[in-house]
Amino acid sequence: MTKISAITKSCLNVLFATLGFAIGSAAPALARTHEPQVFRMMPSATAMETSAGAATSPCIDSNLQYFGGPVLQTANTYAILWGRKQRSNNIPDDFATALPLFLEGFGGSSYSYILDQFMPGSVIALGSFDTTTVTDKSASPGRSPSTRTIVREVCKYIKKGKLPLDPIDPVNSSGGVYFVFTTNFPRNLGFCGWHDYGTCQGAPIAVSYVPNTTGVIPGCDPDNSFAANGYSQGTRSILNIVSHELAEAATDPDFTGWWDPNDSCEIGDKCAWQFDSTVTLANNSTWEIQDEWSNSAGACVQDQVAP
Numbered sequence: 001m002t003k004i005s006a007i008t009k010s011c012l013n014v015l016f017a018t019l020g021f022a023i024g025s026a027a028p029a030l031a032r033t034h035e036p037q038v039f040r041m042m043p044s045a046t047a048m049e050t051s052a053g054a055a056t057s058p059c060i061d062s063n064l065q066y067f068g069g070p071v072l073q074t075a076n077t078y079a080i081l082w083g084r085k086q087r088s089n090n091i092p093d094d095f096a097t098a099l100p101l102f103l104e105g106f107g108g109s110s111y112s113y114i115l116d117q118f119m120p121g122s123v124i125a126l127g128s129f130d131t132t133t134v135t136d137k138s139a140s141p142g143r144s145p146s147t148r149t150i151v152r153e154v155c156k157y158i159k160k161g162k163l164p165l166d167p168i169d170p171v172n173s174s175g176g177v178y179f180v181f182t183t184n185f186p187r188n189l190g191f192c193g194w195h196d197y198g199t200c201q202g203a204p205i206a207v208s209y210v211p212n213t214t215g216v217i218p219g220c221d222p223d224n225s226f227a228a229n230g231y232s233q234g235t236r237s238i239l240n241i242v243s244h245e246l247a248e249a250a251t252d253p254d255f256t257g258w259w260d261p262n263d264s265c266e267i268g269d270k271c272a273w274q275f276d277s278t279v280t281l282a283n284n285s286t287w288e289i290q291d292e293w294s295n296s297a298g299a300c301v302q303d304q305v306a307p
Helices: 048-056 095-106 112-118 147-159 233-251
Strands: 037-040 074-082 134-136 174-182 191-200 203-210 292-294 299-301
Touching: 037 233, 074 147, 074 233, 095 233, 112 233, 112 292, 134 147, 147 174, 147 191, 147 203, 174 233, 191 233, 203 233
Parallel strands: 074 134, 074 174, 174 203
Antiparallel strands: 037 191, 191 203, 292 299
């Protein structure tokens, strides 16, 4: 896997490049309710210190199973920043710098190599990507948005030609992950973000909703126990959510990929709020981001050797 070589960096111009990987045999199809796969809030204020409050987690220590659907071995990422400026708890100014840096380093990192075992083939043939992030200054949803609302927001900019249509492609194991970041955190939300899928112009697309978790402490805050970087609390919180949702969207973009039928948990759910140490990405940027589940290790890990 190679490091991304091109990122557009104007005021929230971004984004990302690729993931390459290795897969197991398919399990029989299993019905699954089509609802967003949510990233649950931290169970308690002391959850991180006690291995993420495992006693209250709905996930168990059992391996993910493959259900025959697509995965995103080549995953482009796109972002929409949606909403008006808030009176308080705005998305921090340093988010504009941190987001492209984080995604620039994700591909080709030992952290992303955790996903290799869930991807087809061992030959990694990746390109570089130059994608513009869109800013929508209209009011973002005041309540928890539906998948339909988020897909409609993404599709609006695809139809305008502001973002490319990058559908889930089961033949080439590729597709885009469209992140919608809102400037607000709706009241009584109860989770830190989610990923799902929908249809735009007749094609399936993977989407993720990430609200502004600035000040949502302790519920969505990864803390700064390892002093991994000097970014603001809000930016660190949001990017931990991105790591969770990107890993899940890559391995299970339309809910027919990799997940555990014993608990309905995906690769990020199993390890939510577990942090081992600072994670260094391929561009040498450092972050405090959660572990991901490894079938080969049978445990939560924060890195894996190169394939």
